[in-house]
Amino acid sequence: MQSFSENPYYRLVRTNANFRRVWFSQIVSNLGDWFGVLAVYALIIEFSASELLLGLIIVIKMMSFAVFSPFAGYIADRFDRRMLMIVCDFGRGFAVLSFLFVREPEMLWLIYVMTAVQMMFAAVFEPAKQSSIPNITSPEELVRANILSNMSWSIIFTSGMGLGGLATAAFGTDAVFVMNGVGYILSTIFIFRATIPHVRDAETLETLKNPVKGIMDGYRYLWRTGPVYRPAMAKGAMTVFMGGLVYMLILISDQVLLMGSAGLGLLYAARGAGTAVGPVLHRKFMLNDRRWVAGMGAMMMTAGFFYFGVGLTTSLWMMMGLVFLSHVASGANWVSSTVLLQQRTPDTYRGRVFSSEFLLFTVSQSLSTLAVSLLLEFGIITLQTAILTFSTGLMLTGTLWLFTVAKREKAEMG
Known part of the structure; x- marks a missing residue:
């Protein structure tokens, strides 16, 4: 031992x-x-x-x-x-x-x-x-x-x-x-x-003198560099639906479990535990980083599948288990995309790449939360329907990722 x-x-x-x-x-x-x-x-x-x-x-x-x-x-x-x-x-x-x-x-x-x-x-x-x-x-x-x-x-x-x-x-x-x-x-x-x-050489410092040019150069580098662009999209793509699902945990605790902040605390504890365990398991079983981009699509599908189960149960303990498993997948997606960006991005561009990734993630989270809150506020769909819809959307996002982004990754990186 x-x-x-x-x-x-x-x-x-x-x-x-x-x-x-x-x-x-x-x-x-x-x-x-x-x-x-x-x-x-x-x-x-x-x-x-x-x-x-x-x-x-x-x-x-x-x-x-x-x-x-x-x-x-x-x-x-x-x-x-x-x-x-x-x-x-x-x-x-x-x-x-x-x-x-x-x-x-x-x-x-x-x-x-x-x-x-x-x-x-x-x-x-x-x-x-x-x-x-x-x-x-x-x-x-x-x-x-x-x-x-x-x-x-x-x-x-x-x-x-x-x-x-x-x-x-x-x-x-x-x-x-x-x-x-x-x-x-x-x-x-x-x-x-x-x-x-x-470490910044004279040539690099010269390219960064003009802030507008520096910002645009960063966006051009990200857009034109597939090995960097693909993992940079992973968090934002997942959050298009995951953001709304995490927000709905508040409503689930209040309206389904009837437990208020106590239930929310338990569901958030399950979420936090899952995000901690996911990267450790990913490190143990996914040693080949050439498969990580494809794994991101699989993680999206897995997270959506378990949240779909959340929409079908009223048991606190079942929900906690499903939320835990879903965020095992999201935690693995988060760390694998971060590591690939750190490995593949030259130090010169790394700050601009990470800020772009955070921007995409933040906008996706905001829009996802806003969309589900408006759908529920105006009674367009019920809470259960919203959970099932957004979890299905997350599974479809993962499927689309596998057939597009992961396929391109394999073609370029082998």
Whole structure:
């Protein structure tokens, strides 16, 4: 039996100090984020009790990230990524701490403005971080680094919102905002201590002088480079229907299970556990990365199949199992597409490629959630029909992927 000290994930964290520091920064900032989300919701409800204003904060978070993504990718390729991450964490910490000034309903506007600022900094931080991982890991460590990063996100997602809710109830929103801000400060300390190579020759810097040209060059590179373009589409393609399905978990808990937030917590826990397990299983059984693009189509079909089962049952435990299995597939899709982009994209373009991928994912998630909410709001379809329709759409997307994208991948890559 393999000892703990021989575990490859433990060995990666123990021996690779630079990755360890970037990973620790992710952990503390993610934990603070999930704490802060519920505190923001609580503050809006306290001063407005408006469902519209509550929904508006979600829209602003998504759209601020999406709108700034094209500029963020250029910035992540043009400037030192380590310094960018430090600046972005300071900026996000400042934005979160500014929520402390919201003391009356007339100050609620500050939450929306500073949330937009927070997400603009996040739009730069994420491609900068993802682009840096290949620079601080060996080719053998790269997959494990992404699995570990995804696993920690899943665990924090599963537990963070619950802990954030308890902390908000016990200590109040001010204390939670301070915790969130401190998390960003700790993140900057970890990143400051990391060494992240930033190599740009004179020719590359010349091509990046003009921001508009730099952004357009990034889009042209992505569009014309099939081996990069195909995995870059995977998250967005899956989220066209998965986004709506995840949103409907809220309604399932309330209208089908009649359990409210308690049921939602259990379903989200199953979702988080699935996204953690999926990449590990994928790494174990899908060793040939030439098959990963085809595997993405299979994962879409698998995720849709299990969500179809969610629409046919009223049992909490059955739903939890089906949601878990569906997100095993989505987690595998997420990490495999990320790793392929890191492997196939030159460092010069990596920031712009990842920002484009985040843009596609964010827009797909927003449109999917908006579509299903409108269909249900106007009574065009029932909740069960919406679940079955969107899960069928996800299975069809996976089928189409296999016959088009995966076929092209095989023709080009062998």
